[in-house]
Amino acid sequence: MPSKLEQLRDLSVVVADTGDLSAIERYRPQDCTTNPSLILKAAQQPESAGLVREVIEQAARAGEDVERILDRLAVRFGVELTRLVPGLVSTEVDASLSFDRDAMVTKARDFIAMYEAQGVGRERVLIKLATTWEGVRAAEILEREGIRCNLTLVFSLEQAVAAAQAGAFLISPFVGRITDWYKKAEGKDSYPLEEDPGVQSVRRIYAHFKSQGYATVVMGASFRSAAQVEALAGCDRLTVSPALLGELEADQGSLTRALTPGEAATGKEEPLSEGAFRWALIENQMAGEKLNEGIRQFHLDALKLRRMVEEQLRTLGKQPAD
Known part of the structure; x- marks a missing residue:
């Protein structure tokens, strides 16, 4: 019998959630x-x-500042990944820009220009944006320009709907981080899969999108176990860490489809307003907290990467430029 990873490939598009070239x-x-x-x-x-x-050395010789070097580093990893996968590579806009629509649009255009300068067309790239109201509006602009977007840090149905209504190519609803929040809030060590809040959230978004006929791709993300991945088999796409891909590859058991698209509803829902979007993140304590936490953590890791680049510049005898 083929491994569960091979079986999963027949049900969902399998995406690697990593920058590790050897794992790819x-x-x-x-x-x-x-x-x-x-x-x-x-x-x-x-x-x-x-x-x-x-x-770093090439950018330093060109006299580019740290910000530009960080952008070049992100794109260079993306370019290398396009040589290893036949499909799409996602590159994320700085988390610190998550509440500035115009800055996100500008950064996305810069990323695409850098990719194209290295021979990678925009059809191979997804620009990742945090699913804030401003991120949704940035995606709306970029999609009209042929720059496809991955709206990430999705923790609620309202975020997902706003992204779909804006025409985003893909959303990344998170599983594990939702489960983590509820485990802490409810004092539980685990949930049966059918009661897992993270699994339930993605299933609800998937069912809603199919019922409304939204074209936006649903890609489950942030898994804590192979069992959570299996519980979403059949989702449009699933982005999975190398560790869990390894578990699925080693498992020779049977994998069954968990999600199937139903019939689309005849009526379409009303466009989600900015007020309703923002209020939903107030009412849904988990979603509001996890969105802000995710943005903050990505920013902290970006700062760590910045310090690493600055240190390498110093070893080259270059003073980091702000």
């Missing part, structure tokens, strides 16, 4: 997603040292 080569995913935390982790690996040093 091993598990052969269709697409790959990264974020500041994953780029930081990848940049610290010995096998990536040469790539990081090359990007």
Whole structure:
């Protein structure tokens, strides 16, 4: 019998949630997603040292500042990933810009220009944006320009609906972080899969999108166990860490489809207003807290990466430029 990973590939598009180039080569995913935390982790690996040093040295010789070097590093990892996967690579806009629509649009255009300068067309790239109201509006602008977007840090149905109504190519509703929140809030060590709040959230979003006929791709993310991945088999896409991909590859058991698209409803829901979107994140304590926490954590990891780049610049005898 084929492994559960092979069976999963027949039900969902499997995406690797990593910047680890060796892991991509091993598990052969269709697409790959990264974020500041994953780029930081990848940049610290010995096998990536040469790539990081090359990007920093080239940018330093050109007199570019630290901000530009960080952008070039993110894109360079993305370019390398496009050589390993046949599909899409996601590159994330700075978390610190999550509440500035125009700044996100500008940064996204810059990323695409850098990719295209290295021979990678925009059809291979997804720009990741936090699913704030401003992130949704930035995606609306970018999608009209042919720049496809991945709206990430989705913790509520309202975030998902806003992204779909804006025409976002893809959303990343999180599983594990939702489960973590409820375990802490309710004092539980675990949940049966059918009661897992994170699994239930993605299932609800998937069912709603199919009933409304939204074209936006639903990609479950942030898994804590292989069992959570299996519980969403059949979702449009699933982005999974190398560790869990390894577990699924080693498991020769049977995998059954958990999600199937139903018939689309005849009526369409009303557009979600800014007020309703913001109020939903107030009413849903988990979603509001996890969105802000996710943005904050990505920003902290971006700062760590910045300090690493600054240190390498100093070893080259270059004073980091702000």
